[in-house]
Amino acid sequence: xxxxxxxxxxxxxxxxxxxxxxxxxxxxxxxxxxxxxxxxxxxxxxxxxxxxxxxxxxxxxxxxxxxxxxxxxxxxxxxxxxxxxxxxxxxxxxxxxxxxxxxxxxxxxxxxxxxxxxxxxxxxxxxxxxxxxxxxxxxxxxxxxxxxxxxxxxxxxxxxxxxxxxxxxxxxxxxxxxxxxxxxxxxxxxxxxx
Numbered sequence: 614x615x616x617x618x619x620x621x622x623x624x625x626x627x628x629x630x631x632x633x634x635x636x637x638x639x640x641x642x643x644x645x646x647x648x649x650x651x652x653x654x655x656x657x658x659x660x661x662x663x664x665x666x667x668x669x670x671x672x673x674x675x676x677x678x679x680x681x682x683x684x685x686x687x688x689x690x691x692x693x694x695x696x697x698x699x700x701x702x703x704x705x706x707x708x709x710x711x712x713x714x715x716x717x718x719x720x721x722x723x724x725x726x727x728x729x730x731x732x733x734x735x736x737x738x739x740x741x742x743x744x745x746x747x748x749x750x751x752x753x754x755x756x757x758x759x760x761x762x763x764x765x766x767x768x769x770x771x772x773x774x775x776x777x778x779x780x781x782x783x784x785x786x787x788x789x790x791x792x793x794x795x796x797x798x799x800x801x802x803x804x805x806x807x
Contacts, residue, residue: 654733654734654735654737654738655723655724655725655733655738656738657733657735657738657739657741657742658719658720658722658723658725658733658737658738658741658806659725660741660742660745661716661719661740661741661742661743661744661745661746662715662716662719662720662741662745663716663745664742664745664746664748664749665711665712665713665715665716665719665744665745665746665748665749665752665797666709666712666713666715666716666749667712667749668712668746668749668750668752668753669708669709669711669712669748669749669751669752669753669755669790670709670712670752671753672705672708672709672752672753672754672755672756673705673706673707673708673709673752673755674709675705675755675756675759676705676706676708676755676756676757676758676759676760676762677702677703677705677706677755677759678759679705679756679759679760679762679763680701680702680704680705680759680762680763680766681702682763683698683702683762683763683764683766683767684698684699684701684702684766686767686770687766687767687769687770690770691770691773694769694770694773697769697773697776698766698769698770700776700780701762701765701766701769701776701779701780701783702762702766704758704762704780704783704784704787705755705756705758705759705762706755707755707787707790708751708752708753708754708755708758708787708790709752709755711748711752711790711791711793711794712748712749712752714794715744715745715748715794715797715798716745718798718801718806718807719741719744719745719801719806721807722801722805722806722807723737723741723806736804737804737805737806740800740801740804740806741804741806743800744797744800744801744806745797747793747796747797747800748790748793748794748797750793751789751790751792751793751794752790752793754786754787754789754790755786755787755790757786758783758784758786758787761782761783761785761786762779762783764779764782765778765779765780765782765783766779
């Protein structure tokens with residue numbers, strides 16, 4: 614019941630964000646003087662950056678904790694397996710790298726890094742929010758990746774020869790985050806943020 618309530622609240626928040634972005638996009642028919650006021654749209658880009666790195670970072674932190682607890686247990690019993698366990702344990706961190714890359718690209722496209730003379734329309738600003746949300750949410754695949762890494766680390770503790778197979782299994786959930794990053798970059802290009 615609680616999960617249903619949380620899902621309903623999440624869906625309502627997404628619907629509200631969608632409505633706000635539609636309103637902002639419809640207000641994009643502005644005069645040239647109003648288009649010069651792009652400073653009002655830069656906070657939307659900043660919000661997109663925060664969503665990308667914040668959500669993906671939380672997912673990576675949870676995934677790292679899940680895998681790390683197994684890695685500590687295995688290395689306590691078999692210290693010689695440290696390097697194999699470490700490789701598996703750090704894999705969920707890549708989703709936060711995708712969030713960081715997205716944030717940096719958005720900042721560069723909005724002129725927050727480098728030249729500040731970039732004109733940001735309201736569609737670009739709301740697009741940045743949605744890009745950050747897409748990359749951040751697909752970055753939560755790090756949680757599932759941490760679960761797979763945890764199991765792989767346990768398997769390595771029993772049979773060190775399965776480490777490479779465990780890496781393959783652990784990398785599979787990451788493809789979701791790669792898809793999110795790819796869509797984010799394509800949207801940035803389409804919105805002329807890159």
